[in-house]
Amino acid sequence: MTIVRHESSEILSDVVEANGFVFTAGVVADDPSEDAKGQTEQILKEIDRLLGLCGTDKSKIVSATIWVTDIRNRDQVNVAWRAWTGGKDLPARACVEAKLADPRLLVEIAVIAVK
Amino acid sequence: MTIVRHESSEILSDVVEANGFVFTAGVVADDPSEDAKGQTEQILKEIDRLLGLCGTDKSKIVSATIWVTDIRNRDQVNVAWRAWTGGKDLPARACVEAKLADPRLLVEIAVIAVK
Amino acid sequence: MTIVRHESSEILSDVVEANGFVFTAGVVADDPSEDAKGQTEQILKEIDRLLGLCGTDKSKIVSATIWVTDIRNRDQVNVAWRAWTGGKDLPARACVEAKLADPRLLVEIAVIAVK
Numbered sequence: 001m002t003i004v005r006h007e008s009s010e011i012l013s014d015v016v017e018a019n020g021f022v023f024t025a026g027v028v029a030d031d032p033s034e035d036a037k038g039q040t041e042q043i044l045k046e047i048d049r050l051l052g053l054c055g056t057d058k059s060k061i062v063s064a065t066i067w068v069t070d071i072r073n074r075d076q077v078n079v080a081w082r083a084w085t086g087g088k089d090l091p092a093r094a095c096v097e098a099k100l101a102d103p104r105l106l107v108e109i110a111v112i113a114v115k
Numbered sequence: 116m117t118i119v120r121h122e123s124s125e126i127l128s129d130v131v132e133a134n135g136f137v138f139t140a141g142v143v144a145d146d147p148s149e150d151a152k153g154q155t156e157q158i159l160k161e162i163d164r165l166l167g168l169c170g171t172d173k174s175k176i177v178s179a180t181i182w183v184t185d186i187r188n189r190d191q192v193n194v195a196w197r198a199w200t201g202g203k204d205l206p207a208r209a210c211v212e213a214k215l216a217d218p219r220l221l222v223e224i225a226v227i228a229v230k
Numbered sequence: 231m232t233i234v235r236h237e238s239s240e241i242l243s244d245v246v247e248a249n250g251f252v253f254t255a256g257v258v259a260d261d262p263s264e265d266a267k268g269q270t271e272q273i274l275k276e277i278d279r280l281l282g283l284c285g286t287d288k289s290k291i292v293s294a295t296i297w298v299t300d301i302r303n304r305d306q307v308n309v310a311w312r313a314w315t316g317g318k319d320l321p322a323r324a325c326v327e328a329k330l331a332d333p334r335l336l337v338e339i340a341v342i343a344v345k
Contacts (some may be wrong), residue, residue, distance in 0.1 A: 011312060094141025
């Protein structure tokens with residue numbers, strides 16, 4: 001059993017591999033000045049990158065958890081989400097409302113993939 | 116490594132199998148006119164159905180996340196939960212408060228099972 | 231495929247093992263009179279104990295979800311978290327705000343580890 005941790009900061013690793021699964025941290029936008037759709041686009045691009053570090057990709061995501069600071073932004077998140085998934089290889093998903101670490105952050109997404 | 120996705124909509128799959136695990140989406144009630152207990156009963160019946168699609172069942176759930184829109188409804192959720200589990204084969208569980216996609220929805224539950 | 235459930239109460243198991251993974255319940259403080267840092271210390275000690283029941287330990291945590299009732303307490307949580315992790319073997323992590331089962335509870339943490 002091997003655990004591979006990528007891009008560890010002081011408190012977390014951005015993505016961790018173990019036993020054929022890949023777990024990302026809750027990813028937020030680097031540029032919080034964008035709206036919910038723009039922040040989601042940033043997040044999904046970063047998730048692509050993190051999965052790539054593990055030798056996997058979005059077609060192998062099995063589960064996603066999405067937190068939005070205002071549930072009314074769910075539609076905007078879904079616009080970016082649908083463009084990104086292309087309606088293919090869709091994971092199980094939950095989307096609920098929660099305040100996030102910085103009030104400018106509108107969206108946070110964590111995924112579990114296989115590799 | 117094979118991923119099996121069941122009942123994919125535009126944005127998510129209701130349940131996904133991979134590497135011996137089964138991940139459900141966050142399941143909500145079809146009929147949101149019911150109270151928290153009734154909605155939970157609907158959700159748990161749907162989870163039974165989703166696990167059945169994957170050839171597994173509630174005795175193999177390892178983890179459950181429950182979101183309630185009002186934490187005071189936790190007791191009502193637990194009445195339905197206890198009737199459903201029968202106190203057997205209990206998963207690890209977290210239950211926290213969060214607003215959900217539709218204001219009439221009072222409960223959302225996602226589970227991870229093995230098969 | 232074997233599932234091992236430890237310390238099952240009426241509604242949940244404190245920790246469940248299956249397929250090389252270990253899932254803890256959402257752990258809260260036994261003594262809710264402490265502040266967010268103190269509650270986090272209690273929780274992390276309990277997580278150590280639960281992982282030990284499964285023959286694993288904190289160096290093998292792959293993912294952690296942290297709920298805080300006031301996101302401004304995240305800094306206090308992180309003080310306890312950093313002392314506990316020692317900056318090593320860091321999991322993927324998400325930390326969001328949510329009300330919890332008892333208003334005195336300020337923090338809840340669930341982890342997934344491997345063994």
